[in-house]
Amino acid sequence: MFKALESINERPKPFEYYTIEELWNDEHTSKQMLKYHLNPDVDLSSRKPAFIGRSVAWIVSRFNVGAGTRIADLGCGPGLYALRLAEQRADVTGIDISENSVRYAEEAAKEAGQDIHYVNQNYLAYRTDRRFDLIIMIMCDFCVLSPEQRTVLLANCSEMLKPGGSVLLDVYSLKAFEEREEQAIYEVDLLNGFWAADTYYGFLNTFKYEKEKVVLDKYTIVEPDRTRTVYNWLQYFSVESVQRELSANGFQIDAFYSDVAGKPFDPETPEFAVIATKS
Numbered sequence: 001m002f003k004a005l006e007s008i009n010e011r012p013k014p015f016e017y018y019t020i021e022e023l024w025n026d027e028h029t030s031k032q033m034l035k036y037h038l039n040p041d042v043d044l045s046s047r048k049p050a051f052i053g054r055s056v057a058w059i060v061s062r063f064n065v066g067a068g069t070r071i072a073d074l075g076c077g078p079g080l081y082a083l084r085l086a087e088q089r090a091d092v093t094g095i096d097i098s099e100n101s102v103r104y105a106e107e108a109a110k111e112a113g114q115d116i117h118y119v120n121q122n123y124l125a126y127r128t129d130r131r132f133d134l135i136i137m138i139m140c141d142f143c144v145l146s147p148e149q150r151t152v153l154l155a156n157c158s159e160m161l162k163p164g165g166s167v168l169l170d171v172y173s174l175k176a177f178e179e180r181e182e183q184a185i186y187e188v189d190l191l192n193g194f195w196a197a198d199t200y201y202g203f204l205n206t207f208k209y210e211k212e213k214v215v216l217d218k219y220t221i222v223e224p225d226r227t228r229t230v231y232n233w234l235q236y237f238s239v240e241s242v243q244r245e246l247s248a249n250g251f252q253i254d255a256f257y258s259d260v261a262g263k264p265f266d267p268e269t270p271e272f273a274v275i276a277t278k279s
Contacts, residue, residue: 004227008203008220009184014212015146017231021122024098032194034100037077047080047139051261055138056084058262062275063134063166065090070132072160074123074153075141079105079116086114093117095126124152131162137169138260140271143235147245150235154249161278167251168275170260176270177236180215182208195221195230213237239267242274251276 024030040049047055059065067089073082076094078101086092086109094116096102102120109116119126124145135157145153157167183206189195190202203220217232237245243253254275256265265272 009205011205011207012216012218012231014209014214014216015148015233017229018146018233019230020144021097022228023230028197029195030098030100033098034078034104037080037101038104049080051259052080052084055259055261056081056088059085059134059136059168059260060088062262063168065134069134070130070162072132072135074126074135074137075139076105076118077101077139079108079118081136081138082116082118083108083112083114086116087112093119093128093130093132095119095121095123097122124149124156126156128160130160131165132160133162133165135161135165135167136260137167140170140172140234142169143172143237144233145235146233147235150245151249154246154251158250158278164277166254166275166277167246168260168273170271170273171237171242172234173267173270173272174213174236174238175268177208177213177215179270180206180208182206190219190221195219196223198223213241239272246274246276250279252279 024033063069065071065085065088069090071085071090071092073092073094076082076096077098079094082092082094082105094105099120102118106118142150183204185204187202189199190204195202201222205218207216207218209215213236215234215236219230219232221228221230239256246253254277257263257273258266258269259271260273
């Protein structure tokens, strides 16, 4: 028991372990994630509908989206952005690792009479001969990736974009990093049954890495027949650090905003958005 508790409370190196695919491929948790995506009252997995509406309207205006505008939505989830952009006559491709989310998105597009191309794949591995005018990556998905993974992603984005094409993404700020605190929590059925259908014991260890500006939420889930650990990494950025990273990977910064609905930039916000153009 002592060794098990030591393992539960062990602090790994930043991005030492990566469990995103296991999280999204687990039958129970993937269904729970979809429920959070579709819940209009919370901002945990997707923005609330009113914000998404404002965001899409701003994207359409900012990038002159219309008939034939090719957009790739990385981490599209159940298609909440993709469907609205398709309704503005954009040619949309959505890529997501969750089979449940993609299935829902396909059914929603069919019901709405929209032709959207969805791909059930990790966007880090996605390759295509198509070239896009705009790539979006929303809900701070960029932050869950390690520095090496972000380099791969940006190289892929550069390859997928037309000359002069743009990337729109949002990230967590250093202001948000300052507000995070380390903690250790133990609860029966942690997060109200999110992790398993039957009773389990859940441990949450939150670690901060000051030098790297990284936070880890490490979940250890103990069930009768298995124990598993899920690592939820988040990288936090300053304007300067995200600019360095994008510039080093062949992108020129166009503008910063406080969010992906075009709110003017404020350094005190917990998130901010960036538009970068392929050099």
